[in-house]
Amino acid sequence: MFDSATYVRRRNELKQLVKSGVIILFGNNESPANFPNNGYYPFRQDSSFLYYFGLQRDGLVGVIDIDNNRDILVGNDIDIEDIVWFGSVESVQTMAQMVGADESRPMKALKTICNDALRAKRQIHYLPPYRHDIMIQIFDLLGIHPVQQKESASMELIRAIVKMRSVKEPQEIEELERAAVIGYKMHTTAMRLTKPGVTEKFVGGQVDGIAHSYGSMVSFPTIFTQHGEIMHGSPSMSVLEAGRLALCDAGAETVNNYCSDNTRTMPVSGKFTQRQLEIYSIVEACHDHALSVAKPGVKYADVHFSVCALMFDRLKELGLAKGDTAEAVRAGAHAMFLPHGLGHMMGMDVHDMENLDQINVGFDEETRPNLEQFGTNCLRMGRRLQEGFVVTDEPGIYFIPALIDDWKATGHCKEFLNFDKLETYKDFGGIRIEDDLLITHDGCRFIGKDLIPYHPKDVEAFMEDN
Numbered sequence: 020m021f022d023s024a025t026y027v028r029r030r031n032e033l034k035q036l037v038k039s040g041v042i043i044l045f046g047n048n049e050s051p052a053n054f055p056n057n058g059y060y061p062f063r064q065d066s067s068f069l070y071y072f073g074l075q076r077d078g079l080v081g082v083i084d085i086d087n088n089r090d091i092l093v094g095n096d097i098d099i100e101d102i103v104w105f106g107s108v109e110s111v112q113t114m115a116q117m118v119g120a121d122e123s124r125p126m127k128a129l130k131t132i133c134n135d136a137l138r139a140k141r142q143i144h145y146l147p148p149y150r151h152d153i154m155i156q157i158f159d160l161l162g163i164h165p166v167q168q169k170e171s172a173s174m175e176l177i178r179a180i181v182k183m184r185s186v187k188e189p190q191e192i193e194e195l196e197r198a199a200v201i202g203y204k205m206h207t208t209a210m211r212l213t214k215p216g217v218t219e220k221f222v223g224g225q226v227d228g229i230a231h232s233y234g235s236m237v238s239f240p241t242i243f244t245q246h247g248e249i250m251h252g253s254p255s256m257s258v259l260e261a262g263r264l265a266l267c268d269a270g271a272e273t274v275n276n277y278c279s280d281n282t283r284t285m286p287v288s289g290k291f292t293q294r295q296l297e298i299y300s301i302v303e304a305c306h307d308h309a310l311s312v313a314k315p316g317v318k319y320a321d322v323h324f325s326v327c328a329l330m331f332d333r334l335k336e337l338g339l340a341k342g343d344t345a346e347a348v349r350a351g352a353h354a355m356f357l358p359h360g361l362g363h364m365m366g367m368d369v370h371d372m373e374n375l376d377q378i379n380v381g382f383d384e385e386t387r388p389n390l391e392q393f394g395t396n397c398l399r400m401g402r403r404l405q406e407g408f409v410v411t412d413e414p415g416i417y418f419i420p421a422l423i424d425d426w427k428a429t430g431h432c433k434e435f436l437n438f439d440k441l442e443t444y445k446d447f448g449g450i451r452i453e454d455d456l457l458i459t460h461d462g463c464r465f466i467g468k469d470l471i472p473y474h475p476k477d478v479e480a481f482m483e484d485n
């Protein structure tokens with residue numbers, strides 16, 4: 020965790036932004052996997068709770084009483100039975116002091132705090148819950164049925180937290196750099212182990228082990244698959260085969276839960292084929308293009324569409340696409356190849372603050388999402404960039420047999436696509452290259468001092484040498 024002054028400062032800023040009422044930030048509880056004492060490991064705290072209260076223990080709630088300027092840490096001290104099994108931990112009072120809160124209260128006091136606020140008709144601000152135990156807790160405390168809790172969540176609180184968490188502090192950027200170091204180890208491990216005859220699961224499991232060894236956990240379930248065209252393809256028991264591509268999309272969380280998120284695509288045999296290189300070089304150009312145009316004031320949606328246009332131009336050269344590029348991108352024809360957005364915010368959550376709803380994080384009054392068009396509706400980040408934002412840059416080209424069949428059957432975008440040529444790519448798979456961009460005062464840079472090899476020559480050289 021950071022020093023207590025960090026949390027005091029953040030809570031004070033939050034109070035100024037939300038202005039009045041009582042803020043309740045629920046920390047997470049242990050989450051059972053198959054029985055209560057066999058929880059998912061490691062415990063993952065809620066990121067907004069972490070941002071304002073910094074504490075990793077389960078069973079805590081942070082209360083920020085704006086009107087009375089009191090920060091209260093709510094939670095129960097553990098008893099002797101827990102100490103026998105898990106060892107001693109700090110008391111809730113000590114933890115409150117560690118994060119500069121004014122006082123600590125036992126969990127049963129939360130009901131009193133809520134009742135008093137409700138009686139006085141003061142607004143109680145809470146975030147949309149994503150865990151069912153918290154939904155029951157909110158139902159019990161505030162009488163709001165779980166199905167109404169998302170719409171009753173505080174927009175003032177959501178907006179204030181998005182405003183604050185979107186711009187990363189220098190100490191947060193240091194954490195993200197630490198996560199990148201672990202991410203580098205994960206991806207170079209995948210490159211070392213990728214060879215014909217090993218299973219996807221073996222490589223994926225080793226990659227996960229690195230995240231656990233150096234940090235806290237993976238920042239999302241590792242994707243390691245020869246079916247790169249399946250966006251979230253989990254590692255299977257399939258054996259890696261020479262001639263195919265393996266796509267690895269993986270990241271780590273530091274012990275303080277800051278994330279990395281990178282993707283590399285490598286030839287199982289160690290050498291790209293000519294056909295693979297042709298597609299790879301387009302994705303590589305798109306990846307580098309974003310680096311040259313992303314800067315404060317530029318809408319990330321515009322960076323996305325300029326990448327789409329570059330990709331479409333290059334695919335026309337290969338005979339896979341045709342027609343006017345600007346019209347094709349307007350029509351969404353590029354989504355045949357790139358059915359997702361260029362990137363998303365990243366911080367303590369790999370899709371930062373996604374629990375606050377992407378429309379509140381990646382968009383604003385000026386930049387609205389397009390929820391209608393296939394592909395474009397997956398753009399998670401569209402609004403103007405600011406210094407201190409961290410976004411991913413992750414273009415990809417995929418050949419999805421079912422999508423080729425679907426669009427061919429309906430004639431969708433047929434004026435922009437060469438279906439005969441597409442048919443011959445149904446066995447190709449998919450390629451994605453992803454790195455994490457920090458927006459600086461006049462441009463951007465990748466996070467991570469050692470960039471994981473991605474130029475084809477570097478990937479091949481690394482695989483040959485290791």
Ligand SMILES: [Mn+2]
Binds near residue numbers: 413453
């Ligand atoms: Mn990503």
